[in-house]
Amino acid sequence: MGDYIMAAVLSPARPAEDKARDEARQPEEIVAFAGVQRGDTIAEMAPGGGYYTRILSQTVGPEGKVYALMPAFYANREGGLDTINAIAEQYGNVEVVVVEGYDAMSLPEQVDLVWTTENYHDFANGDIGVTNAWAFDALKPGGIYFVEDHAAPGTGLAATSTLHRIDPAAVREQVAAAGFTLEAESDVLRNPADPHTAGPREFGGVTDKFAFRFRKPG
Template sequence: MRPLLIVASTALALTVPAAAFADHHGGGHAAHKEQEAIAAAVAAPTRTPANIARDQYRHPAETLAFFGVKPGDTVVELWPGGGWYTEVLAPLAKAGRGTLYAAAPWERGLNRIKEWQGANADLYGGIKLAEFPNAGTNPKVPDASADVVLTFRNVHNWRFGGADNTANAFKQIFAMLKPGGTLGVVEHRLNESDDAAKEEKSGYMKESSIIAFAEAAGFKLAGRSEINANPQDTKDYEKGVWTLPPALREGETDRAKYVAIGESDRMTLKFVKPAS
């Protein structure tokens, strides 16, 4: 496990072992139970072996704990794609009687989730489907309904559609969260010294850019973590972040080199919607 680097006192408790939470009000017990629930979801037998093999790069248990995800929460996963995190979030929501939304472009961005709902209704049938960004005609995540919104390696895709598109996405996320709710962002990290034009094609984003989009929408930065950092990622590839696993767009060319680097260097940012 990589050490956490926290910039806000509200997130500091996540760096402390569960036993240190113990107090006369039972807070330590609650935190321990939440950690156990996340660990059980990560260990769910329904997860595919190929996805489990990537835990070493994505650190799902540590990441979800950093974002403060609890089993009974209403959680929104934006643009779930192939469902890597959905395999963890679905059993977590089911065990805790929480609510899980999958929100993506309607309907193509939800096809994998719909396939899973048909194949395993017991686990995935309860996932609610919503359009994101929402254009006003299809189901959306209701305003002020979510405890946590999560997006994993998606902000660069919104950025490809332009700065206005990205700003709109953050505004819609802000609207769907309850006051005091959390936005968790994991994204491929561009060096702050690099040309910002790389954000439009490389798949990498600067931390400062994402923080600026979030703050413009009304969010406050609550913490940042190095859980998903990878200092071996040089970020200078002709074919962008997709040069690295799992895409490996160079095929067999320098394959061993890129496999040895592993998946991209990633920022892990926690934002909150002010309570008032």
């Protein structure tokens, strides 16, 4: 693990409420597993409140860049972009891009890594084939597509809109169909005590999660 990753996680610029979530999310392990490097350009899909945006920004450093791809429905809410815009102002290498959907996004350059955490199950409720094809085209040859989400083994796509989880096998199949190769998977966020019968908000403990690193052929 690069020292720059740990420095990003330990940064005093991160808010206390983010740091309180670190034990459950293991960001230093996840960022290292995803293959984030100093100087990378990253497209972060649905960054929410910016938990990972801050870490990724400081990990790639001033020579890198993070495109924070925010869904339009956030932009249409009063104050919906306030937090992510404040992060972009604080960190000079973050650019907010408002998108109608994760299927026809346009970026000014190809990126080294497309990143999504705990959102893929939502994308799967739309045209996931188009979304994954966009991720493939957005990446440079040899680029990484990183996917982490709440697991619902053996359910296919049945739990995506009800329990806000997805079957890891379905993700592997869908992403492979877009031309990616599964390079590695991590069990750092696995929780065998999770019964997979409730949504993340209803489940009292830390959910069972999977993390995949896919590679676009070089």
